[in-house]
Amino acid sequence: MNDIPNQLSYFPGCSLATTAKENNTSLKSFLNHFDIDLSEIEDWNCCGSSSTHSVNSKLALSLAARNLFLAPPNQQVLIACPGCFLRLGYAKMTLNASNEKQTQYEKHFDRPYNKNLELVHFFELLAKMSGKGFFKNLTGRLNGLKIAPYYGCMLARPPSMNKEKNHYGLIENTMATLGGEPIRWPFLSSCCGTFLSVSKPKIAEKLVNRIMKGAIQSGAECIVTACAMCHLNLEIRCKPGNRLPIFHFSELLSLALDKKASKDWFKRHLINPEPLLEKKQLIPCQNGRKSNGFFR
Template sequence: MNLNYSYFPGCSLKGLGRAYEESLLPVMKHLGVEMQELDDWNCCGATAYMSVSEEKACVLAARNLAIAEQAGAQDLITPCSACYLVLNKAKHAMTDSPAIRDTVHRALGAAKLTYSGKTAVRHPLDILVHDIGLDVVKEKVVRPLKGLKVAPYYGCQVVRPYSTFDDAWNPTTMDRLLKTLGAEVVPFPLKTKCCGASLTGTIPEAGLRLSYIILKEALRRGADVIATICPLCQFNLDGYHDQIERHWGNVRIPTVYFTQLMGLAFGLPAKQLGLHRCLVPLRLPASVAPIPSPATPTQP
């Protein structure tokens, strides 16, 4: 299989969310997917900037779309949930609002860029399930995650308001992917509930309580680990256990990226997947086979 995409990492995957990129790149390469990082990409403005100035936020996001289109990209892989949402919002705003479209085109023109709207913004889950296919993923599994109980947590941004590749209220792409890896997916009704997002930095108690509710429910459901697709969700659910424990008690459970679980199932080394960055370490059950050793070359 030889699939080629442009790749917009966004700021998080170069900073606190670097474990996402560290696992995404080798997993995609293992599947034969080529991802070319956009040259000179800029911050998308994240979701907060939309409430400050929708037009300026769209200009920021559209510059990345224009660069991708200029590079000949039909599809742009965008793993960060906030980036995925903002880039899609910019595309929709340019279609729905002539005023925003004109502002964006004038701004892009000043930078000698154009954007016609052809480049699609795609999430890795969408690519994995609908372009690559779960049958191909299953062929790469050498270390099935048998006995690992996983709570799939999507967060609130990837499937709402644009449910372009999954259901807005009960997404299942990650569930199906995790089952393909051999994991046991626990029913998780809070899979699209907000984790607290930036509230943890503005109204801490409100944000922390939202994270606590998700962590507590995952434990109540018997999960060994939460799998997420969002850098901010991973940070919130992994990074505030001390504060949460002081308010509501111990709900420690590891939260990892779904790509890290994919890498483990493919037999890739844990450190190569950024698992050493987790504050609550992932402990695999004894039923998960050890990483297979490389085959010994046959002596002539």
């Protein structure tokens, strides 16, 4: 994609469609500002998530494949969830490598397989937008906000996909363009524990609190995540007294555009980011509201 299309197909995935609606709406509103429209893939289904490939590889391929077959041809598919992006990308790679599988699924879905379907991660689109100077007028909007960029396992992929694009550094570069101060810290690609947060909460707690402590010790005022799952885990598994506000990347991008665009999103956070944003004068101060710490 050399030029930036103003119409993309969109695969939100279950997290953005439900638990992380604030991620979804802030992303759409951000892209809308630049006249980029997203049309959801009609009747999309779950990418299979971490659980399906754990118990049945064929089912994992089938679930991801249905979305590839549903996507309109000749239109790039934007995906913001790193998990969904990996699952759909892995399915595309598997199908492209096997004529037999392509034929099998073509028969099943009764439509042709489009091996050239382009899957685009939100970060790739951002990198293009940044390269085209889209953010020039936004410099300084996040002035002085000290940010710990957090990628989680997004930067990792299986060896068979190690030639794919790597977006390391994009959060730092973008935030610096907008006037934020990305800090250097050791846990930017340390796993959040994902689904073990449910079945082995002690393990997730250990990982999350190590990440939080690292961010605090590095002088960050907040953490920016690339993944809705990471955002949730960091919020629900950190201990009181060891927590910073956590933003979806798309929220801070939107905040840089319009200081008022954010109220509804931040209300869905378990760690209230508003006191920090008010202190930094990034959102208007609410009269009469006493700041009572980050946790509402």
